[in-house]
Amino acid sequence: MTPVSLDLNADLGEGFGRWRLTDDEALLSVVTSANVACGFHAGDAPTMRRVCALAAERGVRIGAQVSYRDLAGFGRRSMDVPAAELAAEVAYQIGALDVFARAAGSRVSYVKPHGALYNRLVHDEEQAAAVVEGVRLAGGSLPVLGLPGSRFLGVADRAGLPAVPEAFADRAYTPQATLVPRSQEGAVISDAHAVVERAVGMAVSGEVRAVDGQPVAVRARSLCVHGDTPGAVRLAHRVRTALEAAEIRVEAFA
Template identity: 80%
Template sequence: MTAIDLNADLGEGFGRWRLTDDEQLLSVVTSANVACGFHAGDAATMRRVCELAAARGVTIGAQVSYRDLAGFGRRAMDVPPAELAAEVAYQIGALEVFARAAGARVAYVKPHGALYNRVVHDEEQAAAVVDGVLLADGSLPLLGLPGSRLLKLAAEAGLPAVPEAFADRAYTDEGTLVPRGREGAVLTDSDAVVERSVSMARSGTVVSHAGSPVDVRARSLCLHGDTPGAVELARRVRRRLEEAGVRVEAFA
């Protein structure tokens, strides 16, 4: 039976402000990418999400990013490799404290936003992320785009490299994500998102923004938690996957 993990970005708030419906999404997803304070999240939020995830048996992952609270981690930045590696390790370590206090652990790492897109092609920045993970824990899987420099370097360093796909993002013919600033980069047709999810899980393919078939074979499927109607859409995706005979389970 085909198996797929469902992950979502959670804990994306700060103080009294909350972007994601963490409680409801944690009843649907199998892996939680928890913001570690650099693009969103604070100590209280990280603790709360870890406690909720642990109570519901959802795997906890560290979503690391550039230090960019004002830009939500989506602005391009040039960070020296040694500094980036240290900041990646710092974020993982911060989340690990709260995960362990909740009776769980950080089980994987996923870059966020601009950092995620940068390490698809940038060898130096990708190597810095890998170095940061090795500094924090030499066994943590890295979640990223299939064919990316990040996953290649992770595998070479002995880290599990886990490919993921995006149900609600448009793809280029090269298999990368269409930049968010372009029209149609984020899909809003919920029916299309649901059916794309099944296609990705079962056949490992999706139609690009230009109409070409793209190979997106992945072990995890990302459902964004910051889009309108995210919770209901996530429920529909999981229900449709299970109806199609896909086993939904965490990869880590």
């Protein structure tokens, strides 16, 4: 059954100092939700302030993209952080971003883990509980984005946080409906036609072809297009246009 609507999100603010990775202004004209880096894997105070102001101006929902403290590794290295420390660091990141969101007349509306933390939370119940504790400490009952069927969404749901299942248009899936690790060849799908086709397929049928060619269930309320891939802005436009052509309303999740 085709969903009535689908959120379109992208990772933004992934720069530091004079270095910028994502075309934030252009992507904010396409997406409905912005996952803003909070300084631990990328981003700094001026970047967070700038992206929040742009997002608020365009009516795009602001989300805190929390991460392990790993600037050198761009948050893509799994770390064994004690639960209490991880909870505090998640709350810290959300609080930092919320200052700039509120200064722009908006607020942090949801939380999405980044990189290695996102993938760790699929199976690690202890780390999932720590992130949920951090979210509750900083933002009460903020919604969280995660992989469908993950421990993270299960823990969040039991804790009373709205759990929003997410799919990825430009990432390969395993037969277990998890993301293929970036260390493996073919983990990121660069063919624009394939990305658009997969995005519409997931939205319409709730399925995607895994790396072994078999269909796997991926029922999601939000769809991610990565902002750091080559041609990201043009690709995001193509994905949104194709979704709307398939009579799917692109709007922020409720």
